[in-house]
Amino acid sequence: MIDGTAGVRGHRKVDEALLDSLAAIEAADPGRMLRHTASAGAQVRESAALAAEANLTSIAGEGRPRAVVVAGQGTAARTGDILATVAGPRCPVPVLAHRSAGVPGWVGAGDVVIAVSASGRSPEALSAADAAARRGARLVAIGAPDSELESVAERARAPFIAVPRRAPARAAIWGLTIPVLLAARTLGLVKITEADIAETATRLDADAERCRPSAESFVNPAKSLALDLAGSIPIVWGSSMLATVAARRFADSLSANARYPVVAGALGEAGRGRVGLLDGVYGALSEVDRDIFADPSEDADNDATRLRVVLLRDGGLVSDEETIEPEPVAVEERRADAVQEIAERRGVRVSTLTAEGGSTLERLASLIAVPDFASLYLAIAHGLDPMAVPAMSEMKDFVTP
Numbered sequence: 001m002i003d004g005t006a007g008v009r010g011h012r013k014v015d016e017a018l019l020d021s022l023a024a025i026e027a028a029d030p031g032r033m034l035r036h037t038a039s040a041g042a043q044v045r046e047s048a049a050l051a052a053e054a055n056l057t058s059i060a061g062e063g064r065p066r067a068v069v070v071a072g073q074g075t076a077a078r079t080g081d082i083l084a085t086v087a088g089p090r091c092p093v094p095v096l097a098h099r100s101a102g103v104p105g106w107v108g109a110g111d112v113v114i115a116v117s118a119s120g121r122s123p124e125a126l127s128a129a130d131a132a133a134r135r136g137a138r139l140v141a142i143g144a145p146d147s148e149l150e151s152v153a154e155r156a157r158a159p160f161i162a163v164p165r166r167a168p169a170r171a172a173i174w175g176l177t178i179p180v181l182l183a184a185r186t187l188g189l190v191k192i193t194e195a196d197i198a199e200t201a202t203r204l205d206a207d208a209e210r211c212r213p214s215a216e217s218f219v220n221p222a223k224s225l226a227l228d229l230a231g232s233i234p235i236v237w238g239s240s241m242l243a244t245v246a247a248r249r250f251a252d253s254l255s256a257n258a259r260y261p262v263v264a265g266a267l268g269e270a271g272r273g274r275v276g277l278l279d280g281v282y283g284a285l286s287e288v289d290r291d292i293f294a295d296p297s298e299d300a301d302n303d304a305t306r307l308r309v310v311l312l313r314d315g316g317l318v319s320d321e322e323t324i325e326p327e328p329v330a331v332e333e334r335r336a337d338a339v340q341e342i343a344e345r346r347g348v349r350v351s352t353l354t355a356e357g358g359s360t361l362e363r364l365a366s367l368i369a370v371p372d373f374a375s376l377y378l379a380i381a382h383g384l385d386p387m388a389v390p391a392m393s394e395m396k397d398f399v400t401p
Contacts, residue, residue: 014381014382015383016227018380019217019227022214025380028380028383029386033171034213034373036166036167036171037376039171040173040207040369041201041203043175044175044178046175047175047176048178054159056140056186058159059140064092064187064189065093065111065112066093067093067095067110068094068111068113068187068189069098070095070096070098070114071098071114071115071125072115072117073099073124075172076122079176079180081097081245081248083177083190084096084241086184086190087190088360089241095189101127103132107137109136109137110137112138114139114141115141115149116143116176116180117143117149118165119144120145120146120147121149122143126149133155133156138158139159140183141160141161142180143162143163144162145162145164161179168387174365196359196361200357200359207365210370222371222376225353226378226381227381228351229351229374230378231306232305232307233306236263237265239313239314239315239332240314240332243313244265246364248264249368249372250264250371251264253371257378258375258378258382260375267311267335275339278309278343282307283307306348307343307348309340309343309349309350310351310353311353312355314363315332355367
């Protein structure tokens with residue numbers, strides 16, 4: 001669920017009325033990023049079926065690995081963070097998301113490398129797969145069919161999960177994540193059931209329906225969040241390990257889709273320095289400027305750019321004693337309450353999204369879905385095509401041989 005207090009909205013640069021026109025939204029989204037994002041539930045179901053068809057049992061024959069490395073870049077690497085979160089703090093082996101070329105120097109025959117690339121052409125995933133094969137590590141590769149990554153996996157006689165590429169990688173996070181989780185389940189590292197997968201897909205379907213383009217802003221949580229962020233500098237903090245992964249995913253989406261600056265991280269980081277941002281030049285109003293009787297809607301006429309705190313909360317749900325410790329959850333929830341009160345004392349508006357669902361995977365999905373849509377609506381409201389990101393294309397041209 002989402003709860004947002006009325007806040008500063010950048011009316012000077014944002015066409016708020018545009019978000020309530022279905023025709024205007026469709027015209028502003030020629031790459032159909034909203035439709036791709038709405039396919040998240042379908043991605044879960046499809047990739048689960050594709051993973052079931054792959055011969056993953058071959059990686060389990062040697063027993064529990066010493067460590068698991070999930071190699072890739074961008075969204076692909078984020079799947080490693082999700083695996084670490086779903087596996088939880090009691091996972092018997094370390095899980096590392098590796099974003100550089102090759103693999104860490106300590107990787108050897110006792111380890112598992114999962115190379116992930118939506119296109120199957122990522123230099124990081126390709127070099128990691130090749131290095132894993134040379135060092136005798138068990139390898140699983142996930143990516144587009146008939147790609148270079150599939151060829152590397154075939155040469156290494158390693159399982160390959162072919163996930164069709166129908167959208168940019170940033171809109172295909174669930175299609176890449178589910179095979180990673182199921183590979184880890186084969187290794188005995190995560191407890192994820194078919195019911196968990198089905199419920200997660202249903203959750204994503206329901207959130208896509210709530211965030212559909214035809215739903216007006218006052219009943220659409222993603223449009224509402226986008227308008228709350230407009231004209232502000234967002235700070236996104238997660239109250240738990242799970243919520244922090246969602247916070248960093250939101251930062252990825254805001255940067256790529258909306259081209260929006262953002263600070264993201266864990267509430268623990270906030271308590272150790274970053275909360276000072278609330279007293280900075282974009283934070284607290286001076287006593288002269290602060291008017292306790294002012295109408296919040298009049299803030300729209302204020303030219304000053306302000307911070308906007310987004311709290312992603314995952315507290316109070318101790319559904320699995322193997323993965324969630326009650327005491328740390330309580331500590332993080334108290335910290336979230338404190339940050340919200342400190343921000344509001346300074347006139348900094350706060351939006352809060354609370355995780356819903358039973359399993360860790362479903363709760364994570366509930367914290368990712370609405371922000372994903374919000375990043376798209378924020379782009380559209382600013383007149384930006386969320387599909388086309390010229391700077392990203394130029395960067396690839398510079399670094400690709």
